[in-house]
Amino acid sequence: MKKVLVLGGGFAGVEAAIYLRKQELEVTLVSDRDFFYIYPTSIWIPTGEATMEDVSVPLDELAFAHGFQLIVDPVTALDAKAKKVTLQSGRVLDEYEYIVVAMGQEKIKLEGMEAHSLSICGKPEEATALHEKLDALVQKGHGKIAMGFGGNPKDTSAVRGGPAFEVLFNVDTYLKGKGIRDNFELTFFAPMEKPGQKMGDKALVMMDKMFKMTHINKKIGVKITAFEEDGILFEDGTKLESDLTMFISAGVGHSIIAESGLPLSDAGFVVTNEYNEIEGFEGIYAIGDTASLMGPEWRAKQGHVAEVMARNVAYNIFQHMQRIDSKHSYMEHLNILCVMDTGNGAAFVYRDNKGGKMIPMPIVGHWMKKGWGWYCRNSKLGKIPRLPGM
Template identity: 80%
Template sequence: MDKVLVLGGGFAGVEAAIYLTKQDLDVTLVSNRDYFYIYPTSIWIPTGEATREDVSVPLDKLAMKHGFQLIIDPVLQFEAEAKKVTLESGRILEGYPYIVVALGQDKMQLKGLEHTLSICGKPEEATALYERLETLIQKKQGRIAMGFGGNPKDTSAVRGGPAFEVLFNVDTYLKKKGVRENFELTFFAPMEKPGQKMGEKALVMMDKMFKMTNIQKKVGTKITHFEEDGICFADGMKLESDLTMFISAGTGHHILKVSGLPLSDAGYVVTNEYNEIEGFDGIYAIGDSASLMGPEWRAKQGHVTEVMAQNVAYNIMNRIQNIDSKRSYMEHLNILCVMDTGNGAAFVYRSDKGGKMIPMPIVGHWMKKMWGWYCRYSKLGRIPRLPGM
């Protein structure tokens, strides 16, 4: 039986391990933590609507259900040419003809970033956001600033959606608590038109949502650094804040920077549309580790990541069987999400034909809740996977 090593226990790695195992391959998954974290539903942790346990799935349960081997041990070094992986414990993994790199990405570092919390960072930060928000609510007043940054070397490395979601969820939560009028909520970002990837129509609707919820904006100015009590900008302005949430843009994973693999200017692994890497036979890169091909508006999203993972399983098995057929992720390249607001949502879609945002009051919130339930239990094999999901 052919052996496959999957590096990473996030959306990309877990999906790859599941689908590779379906091909009757000998699969080993290596992860730095013992649970699969459902980031899209972690947006409700800061408002107490969910806990970390609610949005986590133990990896040993997934391994047992699907039949892959599991190693919980962070990757310390990856030597691509030798197909050699050294783990933090000192354990060395060799002899795998196929390796799927799904290590995710690192975050761009700004001065004073330690004064912020991120919904897209370590899971512990989401819980810290909840605790900090509850402290302010007990005081019945506060200044809250939430935003995201960009990577000028790669426009796909931006995580804007979760910032909008947490911001609108906090607005809804403060209203439920009856203290919204005592809080200043501000959205900030360095680009002129944050959220432009969603299309012009979506931008117009976002502006309407900001005005309806009395959320202020500070956009179009470079962020110089963060301080304990605020955000400082290149124009000399300081946005004072008692609680700052900031989603830093992504950059290449530090392990991959010294792996010998070909990298983009932003540090992501350069692949073709089949997630193969030129000059490195049997090694594939998927998800946030891979440099995403496509138009300027492209974005690293979970559904594209899972398509990559499923395609790689298909492509590896066909290669083993000497079948000349491969699947590309390019036809699935779009922006697709349900942007939750706590009391509703908006359906967002973007393709080469343009973008749209459709309001979904009340029902949209429960649709996203149902997606989280579906994600968890379909991966555990307790309910069937829907076609294309």
Template identity: 65%
Template sequence: MKKVLVLGGGFAGVDAATHLRKRGYDVTLVSDRDYFYIYPTSIWVPTGEASFDDVKVSLEELRDAHGFTLLVDGVGTIEAKANRVTLASGKVIDDYDYLVVALGAHKMKHPGIEHTLSICGDPRESLRIKERIDALVAKGSGKVAFGFGGNPKDTSAVRGGPGFELFFNLHELLKKKGVRDRFELTFFAPMPKPGARMGDQALSMMDTMFARADLNKHFGKKIKRFEEDGVVFEDESKLESDFTMFIPAGDGHGVIKASDLPTSEAGFVTVNDYSEVVIDGEVSNVYAAGDVAALEGPEWRAKQGHVAEVMAKNIAFNIAARDAGKAERKGYQEHLNILCVMDTGSGAGFVFRDDKKAFMMPMPILGHWMKKGWGWYCRNSKLGKVPRLPGL
């Protein structure tokens, strides 16, 4: 039985391990956390609508459900040409036949970033955001600034959706507490039209939603630095804030940048359509999926969980086809689209975009519960308790 080493316990890593096991491979999964974190539903942890345990799944449970070997450890170095991975503990793994890299991304570093918290960062930051929100609610008033940044070297590495979702959920929470009129809520971003990748209709709907909820916008100015009491922009203007939530754009993972893997200008692993890594002109035994990979495609492309899942499933198929001597391969390009249910706390908007169309459909009330249902589905389908949706 051939051995596959999977690095990373997120959407790409867990799905790669799961699908490879279904195809009979001996799989070892390495993760620096002992749980799989459901980032899309973590937006409810800061508002108290979900607990931290609600949005994580034990990797031991996933191991028991699917039969892979689990190592809870960090990754120290990757030497692809030498077929060797050294873990943070010092353990060396060099007996694998295939390597699947799914480590995710690191974040862009902004001066003063320590004065912010991110809903897309370390999972436990969601609990710290909750503490800050609870403190402001107890105080009864305040100025709050939420935002996200960009990576000029890779437009696919921007992740603003969760910021918008948490922003609207905070608005709803303050309404329920009866203190919304005592808070100044501002959303900021360096680009003139944040969310433009969703399409013109979505942008128009977002403008309407901001106006109806009396939410402020501060767009089109580059961020110079963060301070304890606000955000300073390139023209030295300042957005005052008692609490700043900021999602930096993704950047190449430090371990990847230090490895001998081929990378894009932004430090992401370069792959072909089949998620194969080409080294020295030859298709290697290394594959990459999810945020760690450099996605090719249209300007609006985005690194999302469902794309990571497709890449992971394709990798399992492609490895099996390769071992069987078959020429057929499956690629991720045909599956590139933006697909999400953007929760607002009182409803949601269904967002879809591909090369042919782009739209956002409002789903009052029902949309919120649809996303709740998706969270249940995500947890239980990963554990094999309910069937996966077709294509996944």
């Protein structure tokens, strides 16, 4: 039986391991942590509506449910030509015919960012830290909160804007529920002129209305230069004062991948074709945030696209083993799709080549996203059937 090594325990890696096992292949998944983290539902951790345990699934349970081998040990080196992987423990993995690289991405680092801001899209522990800092401000009864995201001029797909909007609107709802919203100054910040433009012009108009309705301030269109303990500095010489700063930095290629010998984009992501194959490296595939995403300017790295890549690669590897010239591409599935939660409702966001739309879903939208979180956990564990295409 052919052996496949999957590097990464996120959406792309877990989905690849599950679907490779459906092809009855021998699969080993390597992860730097022992749980699969459901980032889209971590937005409720800062307000105390969820805990880290609520949005985590133990990888050993997933491995048992689907029959893949699990190694929890960070990757320290990848030699792509030799198909050799070195782990932090010193263990070397070099007996695999196929390697699926799904190690995610790293973040662009700005001055003071790591010391003076927290991210909802960073290490899982940061979401809990956000909850603790927000709770301290609530106990105090007043404060200034700033939340935003950054961009990457070298790769516009590597931007996580949606979660920043979600946490901000959830905090607004949370403070209103406490009866203390008027005692807090909430500000959204981003360096681009039209943050959220990927969603389309109609969505931008609706977002602007939402900011006005919730009395959330905006500081946009000016480059961020540094983070300080009490605020954010901008290129125009201004400072946004903040007692609690959440910032989602744009992504860049993983440092391990940079030394792997694989072909990279200007932003450090692995260059693949639409089948996630890598020219000159037969048997090695890159998926999810690790891969340089092809497509139009509005494209975005999202979990559902990563999972499409993973399922395709499982199919493509199996076909390759059978010497059958049949491959699946992710290009026809390229779109922006999300339910943007606000704590008391949500908005359905969709964007493709025909344009974008945002549909308000008061009350029911919040519970739809809650339901998706339950579905994600239980379908991954094999406790309920997967819906077609999901």
